Amino acid sequence: MTTFEKYPPLRIALHWLTVLLLVAVYASMELKGIFPKGSDAREVLKTWHFMLGLSVLLLVLLRLLARWMQPGPPQLPGPAWQAWLAKATHLALYLFMLGMPLAGWLVLSTAGKPVPFFGLELPALMGLNKTLSGQIKDLHETVATIGYFLIGLHALAALFHHYILKDNTLRRMWR
Numbered sequence: 519m520t521t522f523e524k525y526p527p528l529r530i531a532l533h534w535l536t537v538l539l540l541v542a543v544y545a546s547m548e549l550k551g552i553f554p555k556g557s558d559a560r561e562v563l564k565t566w567h568f569m570l571g572l573s574v575l576l577l578v579l580l581r582l583l584a585r586w587m588q589p590g591p592p593q594l595p596g597p598a599w600q601a602w603l604a605k606a607t608h609l610a611l612y613l614f615m616l617g618m619p620l621a622g623w624l625v626l627s628t629a630g631k632p633v634p635f636f637g638l639e640l641p642a643l644m645g646l647n648k649t650l651s652g653q654i655k656d657l658h659e660t661v662a663t664i665g666y667f668l669i670g671l672h673a674l675a676a677l678f679h680h681y682i683l684k685d686n687t688l689r690r691m692w693r
Contacts, residue, residue, distance in 0.1 A: 524690050526588040532581045533691055536615070539577060540669065543570045547662070565634050568622060572635050575619035578612065594685055607672055614665050621658040625651055 524530075546567040553560035593601055620643075626633045627642035628651035634640075644650070679687035 523591050523686065524692075525590045526584070527693070529581070529584050529588055529590065530691055530693055532577060532584055536574065536577050536581065539570055539574050540615075543567060543574060544662075544666075546570060568626065568633065569635055571619045571622050572633075572640070574615055578615040582612070591690060594687060596683075596685075604675070607668070607675070610668055611672060614661065614668055618658065618661060618665065621654055621661070625655045625658055628654065 525533075546563045550560050550563035550567070553563070593604070623633055623640070624643050627644050628647045630642075630646040630648075632639050633642065676688045676691075679685050680689070
């Protein structure tokens with residue numbers, strides 16, 4: 519496989535760093551549930567969830583810049599439906615990774631809570647509105663559940679290409 523057929527190293531690194539951050543974001547929210555409400559451990563996990571989620575937002579912005587500056591290899595040949603599904607899934611993943619941190623930021627903002635980011639407090643995106651905060655929180659939680667399926671679909675597609683089709687789709691995103 520030539521270098522041209524692989525994604526640029528920066529894009530590969532940003533992809534796998536995003537994977538690690540998403541695992542940490544989901545883990546922090548899932549693990550918080552084992553601690554009682556109001557406990558220090560639960561509050562620490564919530565804070566980490568907020569900060570890691572905002573880190574995903576920054577990383578995705580970097581990924582979009584890298585994608586624009588360093589185009590990837592041409593798409594491998596295959597049926598038109600696969601190309602369409604791949605593009606639709608990637609678009610959905612990018613919208614997910616941009617929208618979820620922004621929704622989380624809006625939840626905190628409209629609840630009148632601080633928005634922590636590694637020692638900084640980010641400004642509120644909107645003013646206090648408890649009703650809107652609850653609605654955005656419900657949407658955020660619903661989309662988080664959909665995110666499990668979206669991420670799973672992406673991973674299953676990569677494994678399908680690697681083990682069933684035996685093409686270079688997955689190898690192009692390895693270092």
